[in-house]
Amino acid sequence: MNILITGSTGMLGSALATHLSSNYKVFGIDIHPENIKNAPQVYQQCDITDVKSLQKIITDVKPSIIINCAANTSVDGCEKDVEKARAINVGGVQNLVQILAGSNMHLIQISTDYIFDGTAGPYSENDKTNPINNYGKMKLESELELVQSNVNWTILRTNVLFSDNLTEPASFVAWVYQNLKKNEKINVVNDQFGNPTYVYDFTRAIERVIERDAHGIFHYGGKDYVNRFEFALQIADTFGLDNRLINKITTRFLKQLAPRPYKAGLKTNKIETELEISTSNLKDVLESIKRSGETDE
Numbered sequence: 001m002n003i004l005i006t007g008s009t010g011m012l013g014s015a016l017a018t019h020l021s022s023n024y025k026v027f028g029i030d031i032h033p034e035n036i037k038n039a040p041q042v043y044q045q046c047d048i049t050d051v052k053s054l055q056k057i058i059t060d061v062k063p064s065i066i067i068n069c070a071a072n073t074s075v076d077g078c079e080k081d082v083e084k085a086r087a088i089n090v091g092g093v094q095n096l097v098q099i100l101a102g103s104n105m106h107l108i109q110i111s112t113d114y115i116f117d118g119t120a121g122p123y124s125e126n127d128k129t130n131p132i133n134n135y136g137k138m139k140l141e142s143e144l145e146l147v148q149s150n151v152n153w154t155i156l157r158t159n160v161l162f163s164d165n166l167t168e169p170a171s172f173v174a175w176v177y178q179n180l181k182k183n184e185k186i187n188v189v190n191d192q193f194g195n196p197t198y199v200y201d202f203t204r205a206i207e208r209v210i211e212r213d214a215h216g217i218f219h220y221g222g223k224d225y226v227n228r229f230e231f232a233l234q235i236a237d238t239f240g241l242d243n244r245l246i247n248k249i250t251t252r253f254l255k256q257l258a259p260r261p262y263k264a265g266l267k268t269n270k271i272e273t274e275l276e277i278s279t280s281n282l283k284d285v286l287e288s289i290k291r292s293g294e295t296d297e
């Protein structure tokens with residue numbers, strides 16, 4: 001079975017390419033000229049906003065499944081340059097829907113807890129959406145593109161993804177680790193909550209969706225509901241770093257361009273029950289990253 005991953009050099013896309021390559025023939029596309037993460041995949045550069053290039057690749061690869069991980073994931077960037085971000089986060093999905101319409105290819109769209117307003121998280125699949133920033137609005141709009149289409153789709157929402165790669169720029173774990181290791185002070189908010197998700201746990205959940213041919217909307221996240229300050233403390237404690245370098249602040253202090261949902265995060269009962277998949281606790285995952293990091297360094 002051929003699987004095409006968009007955004008395949010990103011944090012999730014590269015982990016997915018690595019994980020799925022043992023059982024499937026994996027093809028990856030991303031905006032970058034080269035496969036910058038060197039994840040195992042047949043790689044081509046492709047901008048998902050360019051419908052003709054995307055169509056050509058899909059015609060050539062003939063994937064049974066497309067996993068759309070390509071996105072502009074800069075939450076503040078989505079406020080700064082709305083048009084550019086919208087072309088990727090919504091336009092890219094519209095292109096996929098247009099190409100896949102009437103086919104039996106299965107499109108798995110990756111979405112986020114930022115489609116909720118963060119007043120009452122963690123959220124279940126039936127809770128009312130109400131995004132409070134452009135990133136969340138765009139991701140919700142892209143979900144609706146699928147829901148209203150005749151494409152064979154699944155939407156998987158996740159939150160606060162982190163990787164085992166301690167130099168991954170998009171991973172909170174790597175950011176905390178790198179700064180504390182250099183004895184740099186960091187400001188971390190104590191009012192944004194979520195259930196941090198280890199990227200390889202999420203790739204296993206995505207594989208389960210593929211194996212079970214599951215459709216509809218599913219939430220996936222880690223077991224522990226924590227704020228970012230608590231998360232940073234756990235990272236420091238696991239890696240034996242100085243937690244006094246972590247300065248507790250509130251979101252208001254950061255003056256970020258995009259408002260953030262405070263009590264965000266996702267309930268995972270549906271995916272755990274229907275697809276018989278478990279979630280991990282943060283401490284165990286951080287310990288395992290520490291063990292593998294020590295052997296890599």
Ligand SMILES: NC(=O)c1ccc[n+]([C@@H]2O[C@H](COP(=O)([O-])OP(=O)(O)OC[C@H]3O[C@@H](n4cnc5c(N)ncnc54)[C@H](OP(=O)(O)O)[C@@H]3O)[C@@H](O)[C@H]2O)c1
Nearest residue numbers: 007010011012030031047048070071111112158159160161
């Ligand atoms: N990270 C999280 O905590 C989180 C939480 C919930 C949901 N998600 C969702 O999970 C998915 C993957 O996120 P991630 O954390 O892996 O993000 P990521 O590391 O930023 O990966 C996204 C990849 O897509 C690429 N891309 C951007 N524009 C493109 C275009 N026009 N055509 C093709 N590729 C393009 C990016 O390139 P550049 O790096 O050059 O932009 C990047 O390599 C996204 O849909 C995101 O919304 C992420």
